[in-house]
Amino acid sequence: METGRGEQQSAESESYAFAEATWTPTPRPTRIRSPSQSSLAYSESFYQPGSRPRRVSPLTLRPLPEPHLVRLRPTSLRTQDISYLLTGVFQNLYTAEVIGEEVSASLIKARGSEDARHEEFVDQLQQIRELYKQRLDEAEMLERHIIQACARALAEKERAMHQAEVQVLEPFIKMPPVKTIFRWCVDNELLQKHHLICPNDYYSDTVPFCSAPKGALVPGYSKLTFSCEKRSVPKKELTKKLACRKMPSQSEEETDYTMDSLTWDSSFKGKLRSRATKTGSPKNKNWMNHLCVPQRQLERLLLARMESRNRFLKNPRFFPPNTPFGGTSLLFPPKKPALIGEFQDGELEESCADTPMFLAKPSIAFFTDYEIGQVYEMVISLQNTTSTSRHLRVLPPSTPYFALGLGMFPGKGGMVAPGMTCQYTVQFFPDCLGDFDDFILVETQSAHTLLIPLQARRPPPVLTLSPVLDCGYCLIGGMKMTRLICKNVGFSVGKFCIMPKKSWPPPSFRAVATIGFVEQPPFGILPSVFELAPGQAVLFLPTSLGKAEQTFIIVCDNCQIKELVTTGIGQLVALDLIYVSGEKSQPEPGELTDLTAQHFIRFEPENLQSTASKLLIIRNATHVELAFRWQIVKPNLRPLMPGETYSPDSIKSHPDRETAFSIAPDMGALKPHTDHEFLLSFSPREPRDFHSVLQMVLEEGYAVGHDPLYSVDDVIVLEIEVKGSVEPFQVLLEPYALIIPGENYVGMNVKKDFKMWNNSRSTIRYTWGKISDCHIVEVEPCTGTIEPSEVEDFQLSFTGGVPGPTSQSLLCEIKDSPSPVVLHVEAAFKGPALVIDVSALQFGLLRLGQRATNSIQIRNVSQLPATWSMEESRVCLQERQESVSPFVIEPSSGQVQPLGECRVNVTLEARHCQCLQTVLKLEVVNGTCSHLPVYAEVQEPYVYLQSSQVEVTNLYLGVPTKTPVALINGTLLPTQFHWGKLLGLQASFCTARVSPRRGTLGPHEERQFSLELTAHTQDELMDLALPCNVLGMKEPLVLGISGKPRGLQVAIAISTEDSDSSAELWPGHPERLHLDFGSAVPLRTRVNRQLILTNCSPIQTPFTLTFEYFGSPANSLRQKPSLPDVPPALLKMARMRELLAKREQLEFMESMLSHGKGAAFFPHLSQGVLGAHQQLGIDLTACANMWGEYWDSLICTVGDLPPAVIPVHMAVVGCPISSHRTAHYTTDQIQKEPVVRFGTQVSGGDTVTRILRLSNSSPCDIRLDWETYAPEAREDRLLELLVSYGPPFPLRDQARNGLLCPETPESSSSFWSPSPSDVSKSSREAAQSAEGGSSASASQEIISVTLQGCEGVPSDQLFSISPKQVVVPAGGSSTICISFTPVVLGPDVLHKVECTGFALGSMSLDDKVERELPGRRRRLQGSAVGPARLHLHGYVRPAQLSVEVDSGGSVVFWHQASDLIPEQRCMSPAAPCGVLSELVTTRHLKLTNTTEIPHYFRLLVSRPFSVSQDGVSRSHRAPGPSWKQECKEGTAAAGKQLVLYPQENMLVNVSFSLSLELLSYQKLPADQMLSGVDIQQSASGEKKMVFTQNLLLEYSNQTTQVVPLRAVVAVPELQLSTSWVDFGTCFVNQGHIREVYLMNLSGSRSYWAVLTGQQEPDKDPVAFRVTPSSGLLEARPVNAPPTSVPLQVSFTARSCELYESTLVVEGVLGEKSGTLRLRGRGSYDERYASPY
Secondary structure, three states, X not given: OOOHHHHHHHHHHHHHHOOOOOOOOOOOOHHHOOHHHOOOOHHHHOOOOEOOOOOOOOOOOOXXXXXXXXXXXXXXXXXXXXXXXXXXXXXXXXXXXXXXHXXXXXXXXXXXOXXXXXXXXHHHHHHHHHHHHHHHHHHHHHHHHHHHHHHHHHHHHHHHHHHHXXXXXXXXXXXXXXXXXXXHHOOHHHHHHOOOOOHHHOOOOXXXXXXXXXXXXXOHHHOOOHHHHHHHOOHHHHHHHHHHHOOOOOOOOOOOOOOOOOOOOOOHHHHHHHHHOOOOOOOOHHHHHOOOHHHHHHHHHHHHHHHHHHOOOOOHHHOOOOOOOOOOEOOOOOOOOOOOOOOOOOOOXXXXXXXXXXXXXXXXXXXXXXXXXXXXXXXEEEEEOEOOOEOOEEEOOOOOOEEEOOOEOOOHHHOEOOOOEEEEEEEEOOOOOOOEEEEEEEEOXXXXXXXXXXXXXXXXXXXXXXXXXXXXXXXXXXXXXXEEOOOEOOOOOOOEEEEEHHHOOOOOHHHHOEOOOEEEOOEEEEOOEEOOOOOEEEEEOOOOOEEEXXXXXXXXXXXXXXXXXXXXXXXXXXXXXXXXXXXXXXXXXXXXXXXXXXXXXXXXXXXXXXXXXXXXXXEEOOOOOEEEEEEEEOOOEOOOOOOOOOOHHHOOOOEOOOOOEEEEOOEEEEOOOEEEEEEEEEOOOOOOXXXXXXXEEEOOOOOOOOOOEEEOOOEEEEEEEEEEOEOOOOEEEEOOEEEEEEEEEOOOEEEEEEEEEEOOOOOEEEEEOOEOOOOEEEEEOOEEEEOOOEEEEEEEEEEOOOOEXXXXXXXXXXXXXXXXXXXXXXXXXXXXXXXXXOOOEEEEEEEOOOEEEEEEEEEEOOOOOEEEEEEEOHHHHHHHXXXXXXXXXXXXXXXXXXXXXXXXXXXXXXXXXXXXXXXEEEEEOOOOOEEEEEEEEEEOOOEEEOOOEEEEOOOEEOXXXXXXXXXXXXXXXXXXXXXXXXXXOOHHHEEEEEEOOXXXXXXXXXXEEEEEEEEOOOOOEEEEEEEEEXXXXXXXXXXXXXXXXXXXXXXXXXXXXXXOOEEEEEOOOHHHOOEEOOOOEEOOOOEEEEEEEEEOOOOOEEEEEEEOOOEOOOOOOOOOOOOOOOOHHHHOOHHHHHHHHHHHHHHHHHHHHHHOOOEEEEEOOOEEEEOOOOEEEEEEEEEEOOOEEEEEEEEEEEOOOOOEEEEEEEEEEOXXXXXXXXXXXXXXXXXXOOEEEEEEEEOOOOOEEEEEEEEEOOOOOEEEEEEEEEEOOOOOOOEXXXXXXOOOOOOEOOOOOEOOOOOOOHHHXXXXXXXXXXXXXXXXXXXXXXXXXXXXXXXXXXXXXEEEEOOEEEOOXXXXXXXXXXXXOOOOEEEEEEEXXXXXXXXXXXXXXXXXXXXXXXXXXXXXXXXXXXXXXXXXXXXXXXXXXXEEEEEEEOOOOEEEOOOOOOEEEEEEHHHHOOOOOOOOOOOOOOOOOEEEEEEEEEEEOOOOOOEEEEEEEEOOEEEEOOOXXXXXXXXXXXXXXXXXXXXXXXXXXXXXXXXXXXXXXXXXXXXXXXXXXXXXXXXXXXXXXXXXXXXXXXXXXXXXXEEEEEEOOOOEEEEEEEEEEEEOOEEEOOOEEEEEEEEEOOEEEEEEEEEEOXXXXXXXXXXXXXXXXXXXXXXXXXXXXXXXXXXXXXXXXXXXXXXXXEEEEOOOOXXXXXXXXXXXXXXXOEEEEEEEEEEOOHHHOOOO
């Protein structure tokens, strides 16, 4: 392989050279067969470890070709360098770098790179090299075949000629003796297959079925041809021949005449014998033209005698042995020679060439027991077996493993005497231990060459390796290694290499020799190269079920191969759960089960700390021992719809750490075809349901035994789903409650029996509690155990401590039970009972100070002694507000025996005038208390109030209120009165005035008073008394005053712009109020609401308004904007005032949001005084510079009223990210979406990038994840469902790898803490429940689903943004790059095309605090919040310039070929020095850019046209090489890149170069005419050369614009009026003149010259002359006859011979030459003399 292009050409030629059939080369002769010719020697390859072959998937994209180099055309026309032509035709195939044999071999050896493209290149290079070697071998074989065929044909020809020379005694004539046999020696099919001419192509006769019989050799040159026969008989002998016809003639020799002088029918003797037997007249009448037979025999006898006199004896070594003139053979007896002059018969005519001349000793050179690197020699003797000295030539062996030394001859000169021998030394150089065959050719004078075979044989090694390697059984996906013992029982040591059968024969043993396993899936053999290893391992990795079989080739270093068949059976894991103890378990209908489990086992409900077991029997149905281990994982529960299947990728195994199941044994090995028992246990430790999956896993790399060795990967082969539940202990009390009937006396012990049943599945341990606080309750026995389904008897002991009914719950603790067993006990106890004999004690009417006594009888009706005491009820004393009872009881206490009695005296002292109604209380220890009512009436002077209780209505805090009061005298005595001061616990909070304050009441008088009460508290007045002192009465009258002072009442209303006001009274339910600024408030927009305070009371009070968290600074309104420095007149303009107002609003919002919380609420009146019954409206303003949902509390404090907390809510939408390309924010309208315009770009041009600075006006760092979209208007796509795994917009590093964000993802933002908003109670409760649920479960979602409207299709082809993820700091800015890649428009698009798109920046907050502040704000992110939107707009138009050309649509150059001849031309025909070599004509081309974008382009044009940039100004030249352009073949391009700015034009000089080289193209044939050149010739003979090319405007976007160029060159066309002038016979030395006209048929002038050819005879002086010999013919006028010039041709004969000559009229401009033939004869006859 010489060059890289040779490889590609050879690869391409394969498609047509071998398209019909695949040719297998003919096997070479044995003598050239050697294993080292096709591969490396074993001694080298065995120690070169090969790398394991790697499979590289084919590349989907073809690499772009590299630009080819350009070689310029040489300036000299005489140079023989054609490299520029080869470059133009073959391009990269000729100019590419040469990959030689060493480089390619190094690349192939060093393969194994990770680069897939490099691996593919090396594979292709190796294939090309193999194909190249195959082609060379085929060419070498074909050449050798042709040479051998020629040699065999030549040898047969020489043999035939030699036989003819020996047998035929006629002189040898140099003519073709015999027909060639080359057609029989060459393989015609082989030549036809390789597209070569074969003999069958030029031989039309058919091939005979069998060869013709051999006859007597008659050379073809001895036969007369028909023409020779006709010409050999003179006319004068015709009469003599006719006379001989009448004589009786015998058979005479008549040769069959044929047109083919190279063939004959029979030998001469055969014809003579056949003619002797003929009778009658012969059919051939040609015998009359020959001699008669006797005369011819006589003539031949005389001729033979004459020749015998001149014959000399030749050297016998020049003839074969046993021939008439050759020597005799020493091995075969000589034959009798034939007589001279007679022809030999058929037997004697046989060739003696088969007689051997030399005999080889030994006849076969045989070598054995050889080693690599040694040299072995053998001597071969050649003995001459003839009687003459002979020469010989020995051809050396053709293979490099045998060499022939110089011969040793017995004499000098290289002659071997008869019987003598010459010796040759044969050397043998083995490079391997294979078999070698070659031969030596000994060429002698014999027709057959002596062949001496050369052979080398070595006894082969014998291996005891079985031809079939059975690996047995193995699991699919597993690995089994089988060790085999291999021994060499042969007689020689061998090295062996094992390779797959498909790799045989290998291109190199280095490529197939590996250190590890030689692999042919599913088998691998180790070692692959060994001299003789003690053992051999076969690796079996089955991939399919059933028997697997592969064939390997084991190659010995003696070039012998043997096939090894590896077999194995792949089995799937077959494990069956054949038995499970207990009842069969089935899932309940609708119960979720594991998706992959094969078996289901359910345990019966068990108690805590108990254990249930099941016996499992698993059968291993395979022939492989399986190492296993059990693992317990959580089940994969997912409901599937009918027909739905699960994806294996969605199945995840998570270990179940809290499982209650266990299995024993948990690991081990399963014997082949054996049942194994496992014990599955269920031991719950928690009161819940347990659900797990037991997986039997085959362990990876686990080995069992040593031979064979199994190895499998970790694989789950059996899954058993187990379920178990825990039930509480079932304990039943019988009865479940003990009710002791009746009433028992206190202190008596009551016993009761009951039972406790254990209905649980396990034994319970119980412990009874004890009650001893008031009553004593005990159970016997107090502790113990109860077996399942057993009952225990217990006895309850109850001792009452206090009388009355009691209900007790006695607890029994059950071990491991979460709840105790409760025994409910109810009983009633009673103590001693005393009875009073009277129902009431009546003292009657008493005077003030009088004492009275009554007696009562007390009787004990119980059987217990009763200890009693009696006194007046403390409640009655408290009601009378007396500390000392007026009663004296004797005795006041004592003890009454069971069923006994006791008398008690009760004395009353009337200390006060009153109607006494009281109660005496009889208390009994541990008994029931008794009450005795007592009645008495004590009187004195009496004045009373008409109403002792006054309820004041319409009472307000701090406001005096008047109420009427009436005082009545109940006696007949006048009584003075005096109103005192206000008394009571609330007297200090009130002020009371009575008018009149003093006075006297008459008998039974009723007087009205005015009570003025002022309350200083809002508490309800319940404890107020106004005393009135009455003379004569010990106690003053007390007027009770009550009332509910009403405090300040303020109605709060919140008005919105689009709804009615809603009002709530205060105090009342202010929590129903809600201040909502809106659910879609744009950013940086002021929203106003009005708070209306209405005072519904006559109380004047101050008020304050405060926002709890998002309140703005207090000085927000006090900051007045400074007036701009503008003239006062400008400030009066409406637009300026509007701008100043907007500026003031912006500054106001900036001051409000200066705290950096993202939102602010501001009351325009934060404090003031609310008058009586006044209504006041206060404006509230809210604004925000960050999106989100905000909650706050407006604290409204009015006077002493409790602060009213009004929930405030505002949802802000919008994007705080702005670009500097858009307008600033406005306060009266929503911010417009920015538009990034790219203007108009060239189709397919360079990418245009805009740098956009993004400003963040918010107080938070915002991360933007940009994605560009192409708009798509499809009616069938309204919504799109986005499913993301993990965070939809994760934080990425610089390598765009997702980082694990420690914060809560965006999807968890729905779990937020409840806000104080009062909009919806259900929503708040839902939020609270969601918050509670989020705390208990994981807050991070794995898969998020978003449903949103379909706006477009994500696309980065037209517009793209980098970086994709950018963080814009708070209050700062960041930059992004927006790129626009103009699309490539089709050729039919002539106008600009609009390209639109948009970019969405998903906004995220990486700070958790900024995302959510519980109760205050919540900011969504990602898909939940509207993205930042950028509209992208651009236009693309094709690159097109306006070209002003000729009216014909192209630039046309009109030329005449004679333009190359200047006016001052040189008239000498020998040296046309006046012809210009080149003439350049220039036209101006105006290019105008009518678009709005600059155009960068180059001007490219091919010869003979050119473009000159001299007229292009520097402003139109591009500043630098902004783009690269590949030069096309044969093009002449402008050197620099040009630029034409919008609405500008430039002039370009287009030139046409007329040269003599162009004019020479008219002489080229039509099939060789160059493209773009056309020869046109009209009917009148006018000839033109038309040159057409295209001026290419190649733009920077790789598009071109074509401007057609055309040049018409009028070419001279000369024509003679005649082509033959015959002067006839002229007198010698007398001149004759003839006139011939030379015409110019074209429209171009012609510079012509006449050249005289060779004159015959040329020994005389010049006989022909022409005048003028050169000149100029003018162009043919339009519509006129051609111009002409007369030529005077003169002839002067110099002798009486025939004169002939030729005159050639040629032009210097490449015209077609005209030939004039001249002829004339000279004569000395004066009759031809001209009189003039």
